[in-house]
Amino acid sequence: MWYNQTMKKETLKESGKYILDLSKIVIAMAVITPFVKDSHFEIAPLIIAGASSLVGLYLINKGAKDE
Numbered sequence: 001m002w003y004n005q006t007m008k009k010e011t012l013k014e015s016g017k018y019i020l021d022l023s024k025i026v027i028a029m030a031v032i033t034p035f036v037k038d039s040h041f042e043i044a045p046l047i048i049a050g051a052s053s054l055v056g057l058y059l060i061n062k063g064a065k066d067e
Contacts, residue, residue: 016059023052
């Protein structure tokens with residue numbers, strides 16, 4: 001029983017880390033792409049990255065509880 005609960009916590013933490021890393025990539029691409037393509041800066045990718053960062057932080061926090 002404790003093994004299943006430990007795996008669930010670790011899975012939540014790792015999923016949160018993965019989502020947080022993806023949001024970092026989206027932020028980097030949203031900032032770098034306008035300079036390379038000489039186009040205008042868009043805010044939508046930053047909003048999506050911000051929302052996914054919050055989800056990632058929530059999952060990390062939920063997985064780290066009660067340790």
